[in-house]
Every structure is written in structure tokens, then in C-alpha cells.
Amino acid sequence: QVQLAESGGGLVQPGGSLRLSCAGSGIIFSFLTINWYRQPPGKQRELVATITSHDITIYADSVKDRFTISRDNAKNLVYLQMNSLKPEDTAVYYCNVVQRGLWYWGQGTQVTVSS
Numbered sequence: 001q002v003q004l005a006e007s008g009g010g011l012v013q014p015g016g017s018l019r020l021s022c023a024g025s026g027i028i029f030s031f032l033t034i035n036w037y038r039q040p041p042g043k044q045r046e047l048v049a050t051i052t053s054h055d056i057t058i059y060a061d062s063v064k065d066r067f068t069i070s071r072d073n074a075k076n077l078v079y080l081q082m083n084s085l086k087p088e089d090t091a092v093y094y095c096n097v098v099q100r101g102l103w104y105w106g107q108g109t110q111v112t113v114s115s
Helices: none
Strands: 004-005 011-013 016-025 034-039 044-049 057-059 067-072 077-082 091-099 102-105 108-113
Touching: 004 091, 004 102, 011 102, 016 034, 016 091, 016 108, 034 067, 044 077, 057 067, 067 091
Parallel strands: 011 108
Antiparallel strands: 004 016, 016 077, 034 044, 034 091, 044 057, 067 077, 091 102, 091 108
């Protein structure tokens, strides 16, 4: 059974940093493209960052140069390092994997950027 578990969210002041982690079980991250999505309050879920199996990274324009996605294949973890956080980054952040046409999501982790 595939399970994804995000952690690392919390409350941070504008300009601060957080590192989110996504742990996978029942699935091998190294073979797959992993995505981070977020859903701001009252808005649709949006794609934030992607890392492919060849470690190619892609970012939404809104987070480019502030967020970094990376992976640790030995630990089956994917990270999202978030720097220079802004209030508009407030959202629930989700880890996502698509395998054999099936979409898998974690439970999400809340990130709140506020003074």
C-alpha cells in the first residue's frame, strides 16, 4: 500500500524559512517524478515544484529562486526547502506521486506565514 506523509509545516514570520519533508512507503521514490502542490485557503490546489527521476527540477514562477526541491533516495524522502517566505505562501502543502496512472497524495502539512 502506497502512503505519503508530509511533515515540517508550521507558523513562520515573513522572510523566514521552513523545510518540508515527504516520506514514502510502499513506493520507491528514486524511480519516479515527485511533486509538491499547495492549496491556499479558499483557492484551488496548485503545483509548486517537481523533481524528476533524473533530478530535473521545475518550479512555479511564484516560488522560483525561493524554493528548492530535492530528494534523498537512500531515505526515500523528498524535501521542499522554502526560503524568503511570504504571506501568500500560506497554504496546505501536499506531496504527490503518479504511478501507473494512479495519483497518490499525503495528508498535507499546514504552512502559515504571518507576523
